[in-house]
Amino acid sequence: MSEQAGAPTRITVGGTDGTEAYEVLVGRQLLGELPALIGKQAKRVAVLHPEALAETGEALRADLADQGYEVIAIQLPNAEESKTVEVAAYCWKALGQTNFTRTDVIVGVGGGATTDLAGFVAATWLRGVRWIAVPTTVLGMVDAAVGGKTGINTAEGKNLVGAFHPPAGVLCDLAALDSLPVNDYVSGLAEVIKAGFIVDPVILDLIEEDPQAARTPAGPHTAELIERSIRVKAEVVSGDLKEAGRREILNYGHTLGHAIEKNERYNWRHGAAVSVGMVFAAELGRIAGRLDDATADRHRSVLEAVGLPLTYRGDQWPKLVENMKVDKKSRGDRLRFIVLDGLGKPVVLEAPDPAMLLAAHAEIAA
Numbered sequence: 001m002s003e004q005a006g007a008p009t010r011i012t013v014g015g016t017d018g019t020e021a022y023e024v025l026v027g028r029q030l031l032g033e034l035p036a037l038i039g040k041q042a043k044r045v046a047v048l049h050p051e052a053l054a055e056t057g058e059a060l061r062a063d064l065a066d067q068g069y070e071v072i073a074i075q076l077p078n079a080e081e082s083k084t085v086e087v088a089a090y091c092w093k094a095l096g097q098t099n100f101t102r103t104d105v106i107v108g109v110g111g112g113a114t115t116d117l118a119g120f121v122a123a124t125w126l127r128g129v130r131w132i133a134v135p136t137t138v139l140g141m142v143d144a145a146v147g148g149k150t151g152i153n154t155a156e157g158k159n160l161v162g163a164f165h166p167p168a169g170v171l172c173d174l175a176a177l178d179s180l181p182v183n184d185y186v187s188g189l190a191e192v193i194k195a196g197f198i199v200d201p202v203i204l205d206l207i208e209e210d211p212q213a214a215r216t217p218a219g220p221h222t223a224e225l226i227e228r229s230i231r232v233k234a235e236v237v238s239g240d241l242k243e244a245g246r247r248e249i250l251n252y253g254h255t256l257g258h259a260i261e262k263n264e265r266y267n268w269r270h271g272a273a274v275s276v277g278m279v280f281a282a283e284l285g286r287i288a289g290r291l292d293d294a295t296a297d298r299h300r301s302v303l304e305a306v307g308l309p310l311t312y313r314g315d316q317w318p319k320l321v322e323n324m325k326v327d328k329k330s331r332g333d334r335l336r337f338i339v340l341d342g343l344g345k346p347v348v349l350e351a352p353d354p355a356m357l358l359a360a361h362a363e364i365a366a
């Protein structure tokens with residue numbers, strides 16, 4: 001998977017609130033770390049990967065078979081098509097037919113869609129088995145594989161079925177990013193930029209220095225951007241695995257973002273939808289009298305500079321409002337949004353007035 005090795009960066013997640021700690025490793029040639037994470041108790045290892053990573057999956061299975069494991073191959077559809085109950089059922093069947101037990105281990109290799117599905121299968125099979133995430137997209141490394149949110153979509157909304165089930169470890173091999181199509185790479189930058197606005201503004205400075213370079217894995221700050229974003233996520237989820245409070249800030253831009261994804265029948269990339277969602281949230285913050293003009297405008301400039309969208313079809317607003325009602329931050333009939341009180345200062349905006357929402361929508365309507 002990679003050509004250069006060296007000591008990986010190790011970022012610890014959890015362990016501070018009664019949850020079991022685990023590590024996110026960032027570096028190159030990390031697959032040698034897998035057997036130690038799988039452990040000696042396991043007899044079988046199920047490797048779940050998308051079609052796009054057929055060769056990677058095959059190589060990994062061969063490695064694990066050489067180590068003496070009985071390997072179960074489960075190829076998934078690409079992207080959101082894998083986050084369905086039908087695909088989960090296909091996986092449960094494969095595990096059942098191979099006598100997969102509580103000491104066996106699932107490895108999810110792929111983007112956020114793959115690790116969300118693999119983690120969900122791990123959470124539900126036998127009420128929970130060990131799993132390891134090997135994210136191969138920017139988005140997977142900086143966000144999806146870290147923190148234990150797993151799940152699938154339904155016709156009614158994004159990630160509506162799922163479980164909190166942290167992995168035993170996360171291996172981020174930066175070399176995997178070399179084969180990622182640019183639009184998928186850029187989609188991941190939306191979550192990197194989110195981490196910049198909610199907690200670590202240095203991320204924004206690094207991207208703004210050369211936005212074109214930030215669009216490729218060869219950029220000078222790739223490793224730093226990924227590590228900084230993982231540290232943001234690790235710090236936030238470590239104190240609040242089940243999203244009882246502070247973890248909600250990671251949902252910045254997601255209330256509208258998920259509504260757009262559902263409206264597009266999950267054919268939009270997650271990061272693209274979150275990008276529009278963050279512009280909307282920034283406008284909401286500005287209209288609510290919380291966010292200064294410069295920081296609100298900075299959303300547009302940095303997201304546009306890396307090639308992310310800022311607008312969405314204006315005629316869809318009534319449907320988006322309906323979709324937002326099933327957001328997990330909603331309480332009864334009250335919509336709740338994460339907005340900024342300033343750079344790095346996310347807060348919850350409770351039940352904003354519909355007129356305020358409409359005014360913010362006018363700023364993102366195409």
Ligand SMILES: NC(=O)c1ccc[n+]([C@@H]2O[C@H](COP(=O)([O-])OP(=O)(O)OC[C@H]3O[C@@H](n4cnc5c(N)ncnc54)[C@H](O)[C@@H]3O)[C@@H](O)[C@H]2O)c1
Nearest residue numbers: 050052078079111112113136137139143144149176179180
């Ligand atoms: N659980 C969480 O906390 C969390 C956080 C953020 C996002 N997510 C979820 O993550 C998903 C988006 O993840 P994503 O952006 O990684 O998209 P993705 O998983 O859909 O991957 C994008 C595409 O790239 C392909 N691919 C993956 N790695 C590749 C590689 N190295 N080379 C070539 N092709 C590759 C995939 O097969 C897919 O077609 C969404 O479903 C979102 O809801 C979850």
Ligand SMILES: O=C(O)C(=O)C[C@@H](O)[C@H](O)[C@H](O)COP(=O)(O)O
Nearest residue numbers: 143147149158159247250251254328
């Ligand atoms: O980890 C979290 O918490 C997040 O909100 C991170 C988001 O980037 C991610 O897209 C998450 O899956 C959204 O969670 P949901 O609970 O709104 O489905």
Ligand SMILES: [Zn+2]
Nearest residue numbers: 191254270274
């Ligand atoms: Zn997200």
